Amino acid sequence: MGVEDSPARYLAEFLGTYILVLTVGCNVLSGQPIWGGVSIACSLTVMIYALGKSSGANFNPAVSLALGINKTLTWTEVAIYMVCQFLGGIVGGLTYLAMFVDAFNLQPTAGHGLWQAALAEIFYTFMLVFVILNVAVTKKAEGKQFYGLAIGFVIVAGAYSGGAISMGCFNPAVALGIDLISVFEGFGNCFWYTLFEFVGAVVAVVLFWVVRPDEPGALFKIAASEPGKVPLVSRLVSEFLGTFMLVLTVGLNVLGGSTAGAFSIAASLMCMIYALGDVSGANFNPAVTMAIVCSRRGILSTADGAMFVVAQISGGIVAAFTYSAMKGGQSFALKPEPSAWSQVLVAEFAFTFVLAFVVLSVATVKDPLTEYFGFAIGMCVTVGGCAIGKISGGSLNPAVSIGISASHAAKGGFAQCLGYTAIELLAGVAAAGMFQVTQPSEFSMDEKDGKA
DSSP states (O other), rough: OOEEESTHHHHHHHHHHHHEEEEEEEHHHHHHHTTTTHHHHHHHHHHHHHHHHOOOOOHHHHHHHHHTTSSSSSSHHHHHHHHHHHHHHHHHHHHHHHHHSSSOOOOTTOOOOOHHHHHHHHHHHHHHHHHHHHIIIIIGTTEEEEEEEHHTTHHHHHTTHHHHHHHOOOSHHHHHHHHHHGGGGGOOHHHHHHHHHHHHHHHHHHHHHHHHHSTTOOOOOOSSSTTSOOOOHHHHHHHHHHHHHHHHHHHHHHHTSSSSSHHHHHHHHHHHHHHHHHHHOOOOSSHHHHHHHHHHHSSSSSSHHHHHHHHHHHHHHHHHHHHHHHHHTOOOSSSOTTTTTTHHHHHHHHHHHHHHHHHHHHHHHOOSSSSSHHHHHHHHHHHHHHHHHHHHHOOSSSHHHHHHHHGGGGSSSSHHHHHHHHHHHHHHHHHHHHHHHGGGGGGSOTTOOOOO
């Protein structure tokens, strides 16, 4: 995104943050358990598209801090941006107070402590800042227009998962606006939340440099095996991070009794695909990796695919124990109790097939989607999660299945993931076969180099 070189960018930062905090307050005070997170996400999305050219559309001191560390903004600009953002948050809070003559206090939700809120704020502020760096700051993102959708919908992922623990600020200006307006009910948590969010931003910058060591601001370099290729370490870290955030979002939505779980999980997948698609291909799923390897077009070698699977399963297991810790040791069984195994296996096969087939068709073809690939793939989780969630849980991913079962192993039922994993991998193979049948042009000889 280009940025205007004029004082107007400071007003843009104030205005975008103002609208964001106003939308947050109105949704909370009007009681929007289902659509509130989507409304807040959309306010961020539309203001990013409206004001990205003016200021870069940070609207968040944690984002500005990250851009300062990455040397995208000067520290003077960071300081001015933060002042404008904090003022926007305060005025946004005053506006919803005037509208509702009511306010709400900033604090961890019932049953959760400050350390649990800290993890929620760190993880989803990390995700937000990490996605921004990857879709709006990296030189590879130049000319792309999906940035607003990718950034805004991190809020959908976080609001219904981490938000059930911390209230889901992910933004120091939001935290200050909420806390200051409810000062008579208590004040001070905004300082803790700001600390947590700044930690998430710093971690995002460091891991951004790991997955994109060729970025100008990177403080360390990772050598690639071949010139022009992404280093294997960067690709494996990419697969771990994407799978980790996906499984973390799955677990927190389920344990929090989310009203929009499938959509939140789909959003987490979509946003991380947009962020890391040009790093590792953003598989985040052993069944998808299986489908790509089995499509036999040299996109991913068997050896690299095997390492991807290890990274994905590791990310899923670490995430599962993380969400269990955040929820006081709670876990859940992979398979819904009332369902028969015959129902589960058919359901998982059908909708894992859909996911893998869509990945092959929109992201690995000769003329792939350039703007909507993340949306198309991510929304497969909305399709499957809503369609078969009550039958099989809608895992559609061996890393999800193994992670869920690993965290629940002490309570029995780990073996369930073996059946899920087998049928999901089989669905990946079937997707590769169907892809070859339905899209034969992808296997025809290339006129330029004579290669299939």
